[in-house]
Amino acid sequence: MNHKFDLNGLLEEIYQHLLPKVKVESIHPHDPVEVDNLPQPWRLLGRGNYAGVFYHPEYVDIVVKIYAPGRQGFEEEVEVYSRLGEHPAFSQCYYAKPNFLVLKRLPGTTLYDCIQRGMGIPKRVIEDVDEALEYAVSRGLYPHDIHARNVMMYEGRGYVVDISDFLHQETCSKWENFKKAYYWLYRPLLCPLGLRVPYFLLDIIRKGYRAFSSFKKSCHRQWGMLLSFKSQKHFKRFKR
Numbered sequence: 736m737n738h739k740f741d742l743n744g745l746l747e748e749i750y751q752h753l754l755p756k757v758k759v760e761s762i763h764p765h766d767p768v769e770v771d772n773l774p775q776p777w778r779l780l781g782r783g784n785y786a787g788v789f790y791h792p793e794y795v796d797i798v799v800k801i802y803a804p805g806r807q808g809f810e811e812e813v814e815v816y817s818r819l820g821e822h823p824a825f826s827q828c829y830y831a832k833p834n835f836l837v838l839k840r841l842p843g844t845t846l847y848d849c850i851q852r853g854m855g856i857p858k859r860v861i862e863d864v865d866e867a868l869e870y871a872v873s874r875g876l877y878p879h880d881i882h883a884r885n886v887m888m889y890e891g892r893g894y895v896v897d898i899s900d901f902l903h904q905e906t907c908s909k910w911e912n913f914k915k916a917y918y919w920l921y922r923p924l925l926c927p928l929g930l931r932v933p934y935f936l937l938d939i940i941r942k943g944y945r946a947f948s949s950f951k952k953s954c955h956r957q958w959g960m961l962l963s964f965k966s967q968k969h970f971k972r973f974k975r
C-alpha cells in the first residue's frame with residue numbers, strides 16, 4: 736500500500752506514547768466510551784459506543800480508532816474496510832492490529848453536531864450517503880447503524896464515518912428513519928427557522944428512539960411466537 740504519510744513515524748508515536756497511556760473505557764454499552772489520560776500532543780476527535788478516535792497534530796489527515804476493552808467489532812471493521820476498497824464517501828484502513836485501527840480522516844462535522852449548532856444540512860449530503868450505502872451493498876455489505884453521529888458533512892457533501900456493523904445481515908431502519916425526520920421535520924421546520932436542538936434534547940430523542948425500537952422488536956417477537964404456537968396447534972388438530 737502506498738501512503739502519502741510516514742506510517743512508521745506515526746506507528747512509533749502510537750506504540751510509544753498513545754497506547755501505553757490512554758484509557759478508553761465503556762461504562763455503559765449504549766453510551767459513548769469514556770477517555771482518560773490522553774498524552775500530549777494527541778487530540779480526541781470523537782467518541783462512539785465502542786471506541787475513542789484520536790489524531791496527532793503532525794498527522795492531521797489520519798485518525799487512530801481505539802476500541803474499549805471488552806467491546807467487540809474490531810475484526811469485523813477491518814473486514815468491512817477491505818471489502819469497501821476506495822470510495823470518496825468512506826474512510827480507508829491503512830493499518831490494523833488488535834483493538835486499534837489507523838484510518839483516513841474524513842473531513843467535516845457529524846450531522847448530530849450540525850443539528851445542535853443549527854448548521855443547514857443540504858439534500859446533497861443525504862443523497863451522497865444514499866449513494867455510498869448503495870455502493871456498500873454492491874460490495875456484499877449490509878449498511879447498518881447509520882445515524883446522525885455516524886454521518887459527516889463537509890462543504891455540502893456527505894461522508895459515512897462508521898461502517899463497523901456492515902456485516903450484520905438483519906435489517907436496520909435507522910437511516911430510513913433519519914431521512915423521514917429530515918424531510919418531514921428538519922427541512923420544512925427546523926432548518927428555515929435556524930433552530931438549534933440542544934444536546935440534552937438530542938439525547939432524549941436518541942434514548943427514546945432506542946426504547947421505542949426495542950419495544951417494537953419485542954412486540955414482533957411475541958406476535959411471531961403467538962402465530963407459530965397457533966399454527967402448531969392447528970397442525971396437530973389437522974394430523975389427528
Ligand SMILES: Nc1ncnc2c1ncn2[C@@H]1O[C@H](COP(=O)(O)OP(=O)(O)O)[C@@H](O)[C@H]1O
Binds near residue numbers: 786800826840884885
Ligand atoms: N475516519 C474518521 N474521520 C474523522 N472523524 C472520525 C473518523 N472515524 C471516527 N470519527 C469520529 O469519531 C466518532 C466515533 O467514531 P465511530 O467510528 O463512530 O466509533 P464507534 O464505532 O465506537 O461508534 C465519530 O462520530 C466521528 O466524530
Ligand SMILES: [Mg+2]
Binds near residue numbers: 783784884885897
Ligand atoms: Mg459510531
